[in-house]
Amino acid sequence: xxxKTKAEAELxxxxxxxxxxxxxxxxxxxxxxxxxxxxxxxxxxxxxxxxFANKTELFFALRERISLPLMDKGQSLILAENLADPLDGIExxxxxxxxxxxxxxxxxxxxxIMFLRCEYVDDFAGVLTELNKxxxxxxxxxxxxxxxxxxxxxxxxxxEPEAMALDSWAFVRGLFHHFLASPDDAAWPGxxxxxxxxxxxxxxxxxx
Amino acid sequence: xxxKTKAEAELxxxxxxxxxxxxxxxxxxxxxxxxxxxxxxxxxxxxxxxxFANKTELFFALRERISLPLMDKGQSLILAENLADPLDGIExxxxxxxxxxxxxxxxxxxxxIMFLRCEYVDDFAGVLTELNKxxxxxxxxxxxxxxxxxxxxxxxxxxEPEAMALDSWAFVRGLFHHFLASPDDAAWPGxxxxxxxxxxxxxxxxxx
DNA sequence: GTATATACAAACGAGTATGTATGTAAAATA
DNA sequence: TATTTTACATACATACTCGTTTGTATATAC
Numbered sequence: 001x002x003x004k005t006k007a008e009a010e011l012x013x014x015x016x017x018x019x020x021x022x023x024x025x026x027x028x029x030x031x032x033x034x035x036x037x038x039x040x041x042x043x044x045x046x047x048x049x050x051x052f053a054n055k056t057e058l059f060f061a062l063r064e065r066i067s068l069p070l071m072d073k074g075q076s077l078i079l080a081e082n083l084a085d086p087l088d089g090i091e092x093x094x095x096x097x098x099x100x101x102x103x104x105x106x107x108x109x110x111x112x113i114m115f116l117r118c119e120y121v122d123d124f125a126g127v128l129t130e131l132n133k134x135x136x137x138x139x140x141x142x143x144x145x146x147x148x149x150x151x152x153x154x155x156x157x158x159x160e161p162e163a164m165a166l167d168s169w170a171f172v173r174g175l176f177h178h179f180l181a182s183p184d185d186a187a188w189p190g191x192x193x194x195x196x197x198x199x200x201x202x203x204x205x206x207x208x
Numbered sequence: 209x210x211x212k213t214k215a216e217a218e219l220x221x222x223x224x225x226x227x228x229x230x231x232x233x234x235x236x237x238x239x240x241x242x243x244x245x246x247x248x249x250x251x252x253x254x255x256x257x258x259x260f261a262n263k264t265e266l267f268f269a270l271r272e273r274i275s276l277p278l279m280d281k282g283q284s285l286i287l288a289e290n291l292a293d294p295l296d297g298i299e300x301x302x303x304x305x306x307x308x309x310x311x312x313x314x315x316x317x318x319x320x321i322m323f324l325r326c327e328y329v330d331d332f333a334g335v336l337t338e339l340n341k342x343x344x345x346x347x348x349x350x351x352x353x354x355x356x357x358x359x360x361x362x363x364x365x366x367x368e369p370e371a372m373a374l375d376s377w378a379f380v381r382g383l384f385h386h387f388l389a390s391p392d393d394a395a396w397p398g399x400x401x402x403x404x405x406x407x408x409x410x411x412x413x414x415x416x
Numbered sequence: 417g418t419a420t421a422t423a424c425a426a427a428c429g430a431g432t433a434t435g436t437a438t439g440t441a442a443a444a445t446a
Numbered sequence: 447t448a449t450t451t452t453a454c455a456t457a458c459a460t461a462c463t464c465g466t467t468t469g470t471a472t473a474t475a476c
Contacts, residue, residue: 028327119236
């Protein structure tokens, strides 16, 4: 077959990545064949091997294209700001992260792959620690935010910032995990904003 | 080779299950060969195929042996009781569930397999809904418990039981997921009881 | 305009997992 | 005691999947 332009080659690369997203999501990472990916992309395995060394590299490239930018965005955006009430910053961050995942089908599919359709062993064991990093970053930044809230007096008295951050951390993780695990529950995404609000309301001063 | 007694046959069945637990945990479900399981159990593939039709049935049997009893136990134990403070019941339930998983290496390994080393597609897609069931049961029972707490006045005023149950639900899920995903963090399990206590303390009346 | 590198398709070879079929010696059963 | 199951081990046939190699038409560099 004829050689393609650089631009065309880049296009097929993207098509392969898109196809990989679909097939990984449908069949799970380790059960997908590179031939299945190739066919879904409308090319042969030759093209896949030309652009990626093997399945692992394909997976990593896929992750890098979608996940990493999102992680960075979610981290730096709101928590570091100097808000009147840092609790609002945390609330907005969680909500924004949730909407970012749910708003885009591709992002959601990638997260479903990472949470439910990938076996974290051998080559992929490292992905797990990578996956934990943004969570740890969130934990650290939210701890600071809770401390600032405490200092400003916007947080209910008697609460420890570290404990609150850990609780929020687990909450976010559980929220995402359950959401990704129950895509059939249509009523579910509508509830999430209220859940986030309720979660943060627990930290705010008691109204009498 | 010589035929075994019924009791001996049951023993090799258990050995196969134990071996499957180890190998699934080490290599991930879809990447493990039945030959690997057989060798780890000290038998041949013939024995494995004699006791189990295929890998899927082996996985289900493994799950049934360890997980199901635990689920039932955690559900019925404390939440249904008529306690002075239903919040204590919830707290104890979460703690007990956590300790049950962390106390037994085999249980922990199984949960790690189910959360991080299994791709929920095709045959295993059903496992996911099975996996969600105990969570939904916890959600329902804890909702009732929170309602009772509200009625008894042991819960802080102005909190909605349903919202609290959802928050606890996400919390538990996130807690387990993170714990299973970071087995290297040795300091982590020691923190969990405090986290659970802090989580529940948020629901108790403000002390002035 | 010629040479070379590119972007694949197509074919190949080797390894490996799976399910089944067969063999067999002892335990159950009658 | 004779017969029939049982509980495997062994052997086999099939089917994939992978990584590599080869071929080739065309951009692109010079």
